[in-house]
Amino acid sequence: MNLSSLHEKLSKIKKLIDNEILRLKNLNMFPEELYNAAFHLLISGGKRLRPFMLLESTQIFSNEINKAFPTAIAIELLHNFTLIHDDIMDKDEMRRGVRTTHVVWGVPIAITAGDVVFSFLFKYVVDESLKRGVEMSKILHIVRTLADGAVKVCEGQIMDLLAQKYVDSEEKYFEMVLKKTSTLFKISASLGGLIGGASEDQIRFLEKYGENFGISFQITDDILGLIGDPAITGKPVGSDLREGKKTIIILHGLRNSSEVQRSKILSCLGVRTSSEKKLKEVIEILKDIGSIDYARKKAIKYSKIAIGYLRRLPKNEHREILESLAKFTYSREL
Numbered sequence: 001m002n003l004s005s006l007h008e009k010l011s012k013i014k015k016l017i018d019n020e021i022l023r024l025k026n027l028n029m030f031p032e033e034l035y036n037a038a039f040h041l042l043i044s045g046g047k048r049l050r051p052f053m054l055l056e057s058t059q060i061f062s063n064e065i066n067k068a069f070p071t072a073i074a075i076e077l078l079h080n081f082t083l084i085h086d087d088i089m090d091k092d093e094m095r096r097g098v099r100t101t102h103v104v105w106g107v108p109i110a111i112t113a114g115d116v117v118f119s120f121l122f123k124y125v126v127d128e129s130l131k132r133g134v135e136m137s138k139i140l141h142i143v144r145t146l147a148d149g150a151v152k153v154c155e156g157q158i159m160d161l162l163a164q165k166y167v168d169s170e171e172k173y174f175e176m177v178l179k180k181t182s183t184l185f186k187i188s189a190s191l192g193g194l195i196g197g198a199s200e201d202q203i204r205f206l207e208k209y210g211e212n213f214g215i216s217f218q219i220t221d222d223i224l225g226l227i228g229d230p231a232i233t234g235k236p237v238g239s240d241l242r243e244g245k246k247t248i249i250i251l252h253g254l255r256n257s258s259e260v261q262r263s264k265i266l267s268c269l270g271v272r273t274s275s276e277k278k279l280k281e282v283i284e285i286l287k288d289i290g291s292i293d294y295a296r297k298k299a300i301k302y303s304k305i306a307i308g309y310l311r312r313l314p315k316n317e318h319r320e321i322l323e324s325l326a327k328f329t330y331s332r333e334l
Contacts, residue, residue, distance in 0.1 A: 143193055190206045222245075222248055
């Protein structure tokens with residue numbers, strides 16, 4: 001499947017997700033400041049990759065997309081809950097090309113908005129799944145998986161926030177990524193399979209697909225955080241450097257740089273006042289010593305591993321779509 005066809009598939013699912021989110025926003029919930037803040041990022045855009053993955057995983061095994069839809073929405077709500085709080089912790093001012101929730105509404109309302117999104121998603125997934133005839137045993141599994149996923153994402157976020165303490169090696173980096181980023185892709189793929197009627201082994205293969213997809217996705221994010229186009233990423237070039245993120249690129253750079261180069265990297269790492277000139281100099285160092293190419297190769301490697309697990313599942317259009325998604329994730333033209 002080519003990129004154009006994948007875009008078309010994504011756009012169709014995105015429209016369904018966007019319409020349901022708009023419906024929820026228009027329920028006239030009170031106080032309006034709280035819910036306007038809660039839906040601020042949700043309606044600002046986003047690729048909806050996680051619900052897309054869930055719905056395509058379901059359709060590998062059955063046509064139960066109607067039953068899977070509430071869980072797809074819940075995954076997107078959970079993802080956006082993490083983004084609201086993540087932006088507060090990282091002091092980010094822009095996301096998806098708009099001002100972040102705490103910048104618009106203030107930190108107290110933003111914290112509460114994240115909390116309400118998190119709480120609401122569980123009520124939503126239970127109520128809507130029951131309406132659509134999802135078995136209670138599956139609903140219980142869905143709720144437990146979402147709750148467990150939220151715990152793991154929070155653990156990963158704190159590892160990332162306290163990277164100086166917890167992310168001092170590539171091994172620890174991958175541990176953090178598995179929690180913070182891979183978790184939601186892993187549960188998207190596996191819950192899609194569960195609702196579609198996949199066997200236990202097939203669900204495990206979907207988990208591994210989502211897990212490795214998430215690693216590839218995060219490494220690509222690391223690259224974009226350094227050299228991505230701000231008009232596309234919604235964040236300034238070098239933002240990860242200023243925030244002190246111990247990305248795979250930085251870890252490789254610190255291991256393979258000369259004493260002078262290492263000193264220059266460290267002079268920008270975690271320094272929010274770093275000038276554009278200094279940031280560009282560090283980025284050039286990371287390019288010269290092969291750190292960015294190293295990261296690209298890792299992103300491709302984990303994408304291929306994800307596809308390998310996917311190919312243990314029944315071959316059909318929806319498996320092909322997920323294969324294409326994994327192939328294109330590290331190019332991130334999506």
